[in-house]
Amino acid sequence: MKRLSRWSMAIVATFVLALSLVGGFAKQALADTTPVTSEAELLAAIAAAPADGSQSIVQVNADFTITAPVQVPANKNIRLTGSGTITSAMTGSNHFYMFKIASGGAVTLDGATIDGNNTAFAVENRGSFTLLRGVIKNGKAKPYPGNNGVVLTTGAGAKFVMAGGTIQDSTVDNALGGAVTVANGATGELRDGTIQNTTLTNQYSGSVLVKNADFTMTGGTITGGNASTINSSGGLMLYALDPNGETTTATMGGGYITNNKSVDGAGVYVYAGNVYYGDSKSKADFTFNGGSITNNVASESGGGIYVAWNGNVVMNNGIIKNNTAGIAGGGVATYDQFVGVAGNRKMPYSNAAAPWNNWPNIYRAGFTMNGGSIDGNKATSNDTNQLGDKGVGAGIYIASANATLNAGEIINNTANDQGGAVYVASVPYVLHINNALIKDNTATVIGGGAWFCPTGDAEFHSKNGVAFFNNTANGAADEIATVRGAGYSGGATISDYMLGGASAHWTKDGAVTINLPSIVGDADPAAARHTTEEVSNIVNNTDMLALESNPRHESINAAQNKAKLLIYGNTAQRGGGIGSNGTVITGEEGTQDVTVKKVWDTSANPDAVIPEKLTVYLVADGYRVDSVELSAANNWEHTFTGLPDNVTLTFQESTPNGWTAQTPEVNGNVTTLTNKADAPVTRDVPVTKVWNGTKKDSVTVHLLADGVDTGQTLVLSEANNWTGSFVGVNLYAADNHVIAYTVSEDAIEGYTSEITGDMANGFTITNTETPVTPTPTPEKPGKKRKHRTPDTGDASVVAMVAFATVGAGFVGVGAYARTRKEQ
DSSP states (O other): OHHHHHHHHHHHHHHHHHHHHHHHHHHHHHHHEEEEOSHHHHHHHHHHSOSSSOEEEEEEOSOEEESSOEEEOTTOEEEEEESOEEEEOOOSTTOOEEEEEOTTOEEEEEEEEEEOTTTOEEEEESSEEEEEEEEEEOOOOOOOSSSOOSEEEESTTOEEEEEEEEEESOEEOSSSOEEEEEETTOEEEEEEEEEEOOEEOSSSOEEEEEESSEEEESSOEEEOOEEOSTTOOSSEEEEEOOTTOOEEEEEEEEEEEESOEEEEOSSEEEEEOBGGGTBOSOEEEEEEEEEEEESOEEEEEOSSEEEEETEEEEESSOEEESOEESSBOSSEEEEOSOEEEETTEEEEOTTOOSOTTTHHHHOOOEEEEEEEEEESOEEOOSOOOTTSOOSBOSSEEEOSSOEEEEEEEEESOEESSBOSSEEEOSTTOEEEEOSEEEESOEEEEEOSSEEEOTTOEEEEOTBTTEEEESOEESSBOSSEEEOOOTTOOOOEEEOSBOGGGOBOOOEEOSOEEOOTTOOSOEEOTTSOSSOOOBOOOEEEEOSOEEEEOOOOTTHHHHHHHHOOEEEESOEEEEOSSEEESSEEEESBOOEEEEEEEEEEEOTTOTTOOOOSEEEEEEEETTEEEEEEEEEGGGTTEEEEEEEETTSOEEEEEOOOTTEEEOOOEEETTEEEEEEEEOOOOEEEEEEEEEEESSOOSEEEEEEEETTEEEEEEEEEEGGGTTEEEEEEEESBOTTSOBOOEEEEEOOOTTEEEEEEEETTTEEEEEEEEOOOOOOOOOOOTTOOOOOOOOOTTOHHHHHHHHHHHHHHHHHHHHHHHHHHHHO
């Protein structure tokens, strides 16, 4: 009991100590929290906060207004909590921000509400501003020169972090503004929370504007932004413009940019440099590593992302889905501003001074896709853009020379006109595609896989190139259509081989024609579809082509093994997969030729018959991708040309019976396949003679092969015990089938013959003698035969009858006596 009491006392003491510590901490916490219910109390609390950077908690416990900006000096660290609302009642031309955070100062919003009352912006941050919880709403200010925003973070070292809460219902009427603006060397992060319902009515603005600064988005949502003027984004706007050069960067690794609207770049707009402002140095780069850009709507171009001038986008992952553009680029659009339309023709702008040969190095308007998904986007036909395009490039619209597609998927996009997945706007623009499958796309007119207008160039290499298959066009050219016309210089070089070294086996599929004044091309209704007429060696071809691929063997598997980019399920009138007025280059140069030779070695069997022909398969990285039939007609030799030089090539064959394949001999690019004839395989065919009847001296047996007499005979007799064998006959015929041997014998008069057995167990020939029936002597005509009556008086006959009668009597008497005795 004493021990129990001591333990009880120890527990009680510990509990009391814990309560005292908690109470102390609670008192300390209460002591560090300053409740405020008015503007004056708020200012006093900030003034009383220590200037050593330690955090002071200011709890907003009531709704109140402020009449002048609240200043947070350097080394002050204020945490605003509570459930109250601070509303702007500021007036005056210089009163735009409700809170001003000096360099070195810090504010954390953790629960209260800041209401701009549609007369002021919320925060000008030159130090540190963090939004954890709470609401910033109704931010609006009069037009104000320079960078601005409802939450503005500006200057080197300034930092904005949003990890929760909401910024909503903002209005930005001036240029270079946003609900959140990060500028001039500052950094910004969106980790969580929502920026929503921002109205933007001037240029170079966005729900989030980043200018000459860095922004990172790993979570949260930007939604409901509406930019009504050009050169602004409803979502994220990256902007860099200074003749001396400035750099803007943003990285998205998570979160959502969704349901925003603008003229161009409804989700993300990347803008840098401008020849008309003398800026060839500024850069803006957006790296997309994750997250979603969805359901955004651009009335013109770039529903998901728009890249202009010297902007650049690298997509490594993430989703661009269900966005819409009224003209071009439902998912992504790029435009370097070099080409415009004059006199209904696309040509360089006359006032763009820089020559084209250097333009792509100055104004990239780049897009590189290394992963992720561009899915379900649309390009409608509301109007035409500066290049005269409309309803094109539902997935991606390219108007630059810096576009490369390496990996990921571009799927289920729909263009009203050309280029369901991707569209290249004009010469001299260039698109590079590597390691791609272009399959299962649909064109309602021509070019299910790809369509090229009269100015469009196709340069399709097999090395790291593409594979076309299973595309569909309602009119003609399931895979590729090229349209050509007078005065246009487009051409096509299309490798006979696809990605992975697979042979495409191009064939004609209908025909393409032009119905002027339109030059986009239509199907010739009189041309036969899906023919077997092969088309090969397409080099600098300037004819109209309507092609279908017919991959054989394991070609599709070989291509799928190499593929990193999938383009499928897209739809357009022309070019369900790819549409182009410019140049499309797939893969890269680099080919190899390989020769196969067939040698037949008959040294072990001079009588071996060489087959008339043999099929040899070309194998690329383990997949059968092509074949050739070798025979004496081609001197048992063939050369495959134009194969990609990044695959390992070997050969396979089905070795005929009776031959053994030798180790292939490889000498440079020549492979010799040698088949050596096997030594003849023989067998013995035993034969046994069985007699039923008188044996003859000998019989002759013949050997038949597949029912045909071989000319070989075997004589059986008593001397060899009526048995023998046909020794060493060939097991296989010349065509290597197993010979069926049978036997026969010369007919023997007076005997029937029955042959039983088989060539493996031996044959037995049984001869059975046929009974001879005597031929009766015919009677002479007219002479009657005398019938002789037995002579009963013959002494011998009488004696025999008497003896038999006496004997029978004795036997009867004896039997009777035995019976009586037994009774």
